[in-house]
Amino acid sequence: MAGVLDDPFLHSANQQVEAARADRSKKPTIAGFFDEATNTISYVVHDPATCEAAIIDSVLDYDAAAGRTSFVSAERIIEYVEARGLTVVWLMETHAHADHLSAAPYLQEKLGGKLAIGREITQVQNVFGKLFNAGSEFERDGSQFDHLFDDGDRFALGGIDAIALHVPGHTPADMAFIIGDAAFVGDTLFMPDFGTARADFPGGDAAQLYRSIKRLLTLPRETRIFLCHDYKAPGRDDYAWETNVGQQRDLNVHVKDGISEKEFVAMRTARDKNLAMPTLILPSVQVNIRGGRLPDPDDNGVSYIRIPVNAV
Template sequence: MQYIYIFNVIDNWRFAVRDPDKPLQCAATQIERAQSDKSLKPTIAGFFDETTNTISYVVHDPKSCEAAIIDSVLDYDAAAGRTSHGSADRIVEYITSNNLKVVWLIETHAHADHISAAPYLQEKLGGRLAIGREIIRVQDVFGKLFNAGTDFKRDGSQFDKLFDDGEAFAIGELEGIALHVPGHTPADMAFIIGDAAFVGDTLFMPDFGTARADFPGGDARQLFQSIGRLLKLPDETRLFLCHDYKAPGREEYVWETTVKQQREGNVHVKDGTSEDDFVAMRTSRDKTLAMPTLIMPSVQVNIRGGRLPEPEDNGVSYIKIPVNAV
């Protein structure tokens, strides 16, 4: 879904009507503008958590020092059921030492492999917590799976902002556009900031391929179409990934690539790959994959915006594990 944006300068309002190509065109224009004007390029710092193979990002505008934190990680010891903040505190230290002002805490989707540290970071640093609007669908599916009860709201109200496809936002003077890229989950979003795209789990490095599509609400055909959408962006668009697992033969973790590199070399979706071939590959491959180690605590917490379930009458929060239900 894409939009034509009509602006009324006097009243400062925006009205959107559907146009199937507009968000991608807007994103491409923004990227090209940033590539020709360095002042429109974000400064990006990646923070790798080897326990979950997750990369969190701090993205900031060098002029205003406003920043966004993308896909943060809360440390979780599953055996002990204990949380800690070492990974998040690395981000806090970076933000404070560089005198940055956090305006956004962004989740590309409700992660199944790590718990978000967004509430902790929001308490320390401020900013608005944001995710794609389709989180409502994910909350509905997993709210039923975890028997979360009527007290658990399935309306996205745990987040400060629900982004629609093609919606614009800003980090200081940096331009941003949210693109809906479902397939891995119904709620996946890519966030284009300047000339950089933060694509979540949709793509991995070219030598590793693409995300799985077998979680509830996932769809391999939809994933292929979403990836195709991203790969229509300008060739030199910088793509920043949420995970890396070191493909066989590679000794280092890496998490930055480009549209051109993906189109020329992605082992699952390079140019010339048909949709049917991708769906057959992805479906077959997904059947061989084990569930992520932290899927039960992660999804249960992340659909709540990274907050633990409400404490019970003894003051303790509990993570439910549905038995023989998945």
């Protein structure tokens, strides 16, 4: 408990989770939407009493060969929200994703809500703004989003308390959102049999990722954890994206209890050297640092994704 007591934001998150476990009215209803093309899970989280909802890590379908976007994944979410009479108040990104484009602007147009991400998105915008030579017209201040979360920011879905925690390491801007008794952890953790996220992107740091994960795993053991991706570990036939703190502490192949920071960093560094870049990293990051919006059209009315050659 020392880590909790030394960390006021984590202490608040622990109290929130315990309150939700004691009072079912403080537990959110959660629906996951799996996109097999990108192995991404998007979530609709809502308070069943007030029907206020958040959409987390949505997917815009993108055919890289044709350069075409579509809204099949987003429409599944819209259908779910409308069928249940939910009011969307938040469209949340755990970070600027490198493996899929965000559908948040499209969902915002259809359903409303504030588009939000962690404040350190400005670091990612600076790095990738230079890589894509985005020019002075591309603002690097996070203004593409309606709200920038700081570590420890409190918010709510109806009567359900929530808190945002900064969990860098995969990227500098990663956030986890603790809503009632449920933690949405983005790309920090995978299922226990698959391990943890990579830390070799610009601004990534394996030691920082270890400390962020250990911070999350100080939440109560029963805290539900919802993941952004699943790739089916060897020997597992089904996709899965819900686990809990206890399972992660006991079973995670990369970061379970007893694995030191030094051991983790050595493993993560060696593993990351052999990982290919995500297939959609260049279009995804280019769009997601803009809040999910395509670059402005050229004078012919066409929007272009830039692919830097021999630069990454």
